[in-house]
Amino acid sequence: EIDLDKLALHEPDYEKLAKLFRELEFKSFLEQLPVDVEIKNRRPKGESNIVTGDEGLNNLLDKLVKAQNIAIDVVADSPFPMIANLVGICVATGAKEAYYIPFMNPGDKAPEQSRLEKLLESLKPFLESDSTAKVGHNLKFLLLVLKRSGITLKAIDFDVMIASYLLDPGKNSHGLETIARELLDEDLLSFEDIAGKGKKQLNSRHIEVDKLCRFACQRSVVAWRVAPILREKLENENLIKLFSEIEMPLVNVLASMEEHGVLVDREKLEEVARNLQRRLKIIEQTIYELAGEEFNIQSPKQLREILFDKLGLPVIKKTKTGPSTDVEVLMVLSREHPLPKAVLEYRSLAKLKSGYVDSLPKLINPETGRIHTSYNQTVTATGRLSSSDPNLQNIPIRTEEGREIRSAFVAPPGFMLLSADYSQIELRILAHYSGDELLIEAFRKGEDIHAKTASEVLGVPINEVTPDMRRQAKVVNFGIIYGMGAYGLAKELGISTSEAKEWIENYFSRYQGVKRFIDEMIATAREKGYVETLWGRKRYILEINSRNKNVQQFGERLAVNTPIQGSAADLIKSVMIRLHGLLPAQNFKAAMILQVHDELIFEVEENACEQLGNFLKQEMTAVKRLKVPLEVEIGWGKNWTDAHP
Structure with missing residues (x-):
């Protein structure tokens, strides 16, 4: 027998609803509750x-x-x-x-x-x-x-x-x-x-x-x-x-x-903008010729129609709205036709233009003529700093366009920009963590670590390592830190998955300490739910115990990468604090003005570059925590590009 009164719609218990919505962070639902219920007794007293x-x-x-x-x-x-x-x-x-x-x-x-x-x-x-x-x-x-x-x-x-x-x-x-x-x-x-x-x-x-x-x-x-x-x-x-x-x-x-900020050359930025606009126009015409018609390059829908309907290129993966045209897909399709490669280049340049060249002048402080980026201590999960307004850490350094943008960051008259860049800091931390004898020995001897890896893994004398072998070894060395598997390595090197698998197996057979470290970090994360840096920073990795295999593998990559990247971040932070305290006592004018991951940028009197460089080499390598020596590359110039060693 059914009690009809129990089926009637009653006024909800707003207090319980409010508590539940707060726990679940359903802010829009909270806003729909009666005001007196939501706010009652919940404002701070005082x-x-x-x-x-x-x-x-x-x-x-x-x-x-x-x-x-x-x-x-x-x-x-x-x-x-x-x-x-x-x-x-x-x-x-x-x-x-x-x-x-x-x-x-x-x-x-x-x-x-x-x-x-x-x-x-x-x-x-x-x-x-x-x-x-x-x-x-x-x-x-x-x-x-x-x-x-x-x-x-x-x-x-x-x-x-x-x-x-x-x-x-x-x-x-x-x-x-x-x-x-x-x-x-x-x-x-x-x-x-x-x-x-x-x-x-x-x-x-x-x-x-x-x-x-x-x-x-x-x-x-x-x-x-x-x-x-x-x-x-x-x-x-x-x-x-x-x-x-x-x-x-x-x-x-x-x-x-x-507060100090960095001086920016407006005229240089305008010149870079004109050059980029010219290049975009040329690539745009190339794309139209390859497509056989004009279309909106930035429209995924129109690009899909050109790539898959008109040109008949294979669909690599699908989204809710149709075949995907993301970076990964376009890279694969570039092997089939030149149009996807041209679109990738267009997107890259357009992003640089809108994200930096067009926006940087608006961020120049009218009182100082400088850009004052904001450094964020509480954004990345690894402990790295991030920067915003503008994000100076994402300006590419290996592309001609990125270097052009960096060249607009300049020193004032009578000063130079000096760059101090830690060399292979993450691989050195990997050597320390893993205790791997081959890695430690290579760093202590000052050997070319990528040539050394190629020599060990491929079984050739170090003086016979070719540039291509070294390039492959470099990808493997950094791939190991970021948990790259055989599939990812194959894509990166343009080789078969079986060849990539062989590369990884040979690497671990020679660098057994590294393999042991990876296994230990994954086991620690599974057991404790977190991993730590050398300075004791913790990152919780809930993904590692997921039932979903892909999520679990992502967690394993985090467990390996976080102690390395996080320790590098802690190291450079500790060095920045030390330098901040020591610089005012030096007999020359210098200020630390930028930090981009492993690189510190200083504004220094023209006649004191060598003096500051020697001082930084001494102070930045005097970290006693590691089993391997640290190396700092120093360079200086009138702009950021010229300063980069």
């Missing part, structure tokens, strides 16, 4: 105080005198710190009270100068104090914005964003909203909550002071509250040393590099 007038300021200063640590946040009128103006500063002096000091009123284009100077003069002793520890989220941004107002933020002690990242580098978000939700089960006001969304979003200069106060005070209080929780987690995971000795000191280093 007092939000707007500091106005001398009395309010003096009361705050009295509290700051007694504070051993403070949580700090700033409100700025731009997400780009090198052009941002201070709208307000917020400090939390405890878990329940925070103070917002407005520098602008809604509608102001800039702070009123006398008020700004008075407020900054009052706050400066505390913000620049070495004895008042600072806690916050994304402290590098705060550091740069405050520096533009003449304040050097000191004693930056705990960045909750970096702590969250170290504990789980594979996580999508380390935003303060996410951290608050996970650790406190509270919902922070987002910037969209107070500013709106999309095109109608208000600049913080135009938002009411009380809204900004609530927003900034919540953030400061939450940073204060989560810092001890995250610190304890770092200690429990043995990550506190990496956090306090590498990642936190690096914040100041990166801020200094971003």
